[in-house]
Amino acid sequence: MKRHSMKTTVSTERMYELVRSPVVTEKSTLITENNQITFRVANDATKPEIKAAIEKLFDVKVEKVNTLITKGKTKRFRGIKGRRNDEKKAIVTLAEGQQIDVSTGI
Secondary structure, rough: OOOOOOOOOOHHHHHHHHEEEOOHHHHHHHHHHHOEEEEEEEEOOOOHHHHHHHHHHOOOOOOEEEEEEEEEOOEEEEEEEEEEOOOOEEEEOOOOOOOOOOOOOO
């Protein structure tokens, strides 16, 4: 069953709030061969919002968006227990022939 395709609009302020930074790791560099790019995004970001923001900011066509939430680690600092914040990442699949150069800024 196909869902109704409603166009999600996102304000410019919200776009820059949604897409925090690209993830530059070995694994994220390897998946660029499959036309996929990984971004750190706001924890309350939805897939349609992420898609709209990436398309507008980088002027590309996004095929699909996969998201994952990494739970924050528990750490100790001078004997005091603390916890890192949870982090949401979005793996964005671009349309054929599209690309984003993550080494340059917006």
